[in-house]
Amino acid sequence: MIVTQIAHIIADYVVFLELTEEEELNLDTAVTMMEALADQLENLDKDFLRELIDAFAIIAEEYSGEAQGVVRDIAHNFYLEEALAADDPVRLVQLEELRDARE
Numbered sequence: 001m002i003v004t005q006i007a008h009i010i011a012d013y014v015v016f017l018e019l020t021e022e023e024e025l026n027l028d029t030a031v032t033m034m035e036a037l038a039d040q041l042e043n044l045d046k047d048f049l050r051e052l053i054d055a056f057a058i059i060a061e062e063y064s065g066e067a068q069g070v071v072r073d074i075a076h077n078f079y080l081e082e083a084l085a086a087d088d089p090v091r092l093v094q095l096e097e098l099r100d101a102r103e
Helices: 003-020 027-042 048-060 065-072 080-084 090-103
Strands: none
Touching: 003 027, 003 048, 003 065, 027 080, 048 065, 065 080, 080 090
């Protein structure tokens, strides 16, 4: 399924930016790239974004160690559920409560 393939591409990209040592990767560049990715993800078609969020949870099992957690947390760290709920104030409040409880 294409959504799984795209989830892998995004996951590999995020894992690289998150886990590469600062000596090997300019931190400012990494932050800029993460911000650009976040913007692109938030602007995806909502149905596709839903599938993508679900795919991250599935493919995370294919990664090991710290990378597995990075992939599992992509939706959370990029506020993707909130992007889906942008027009639903009740759901946004629920998501904020879940986020507060997690942190």
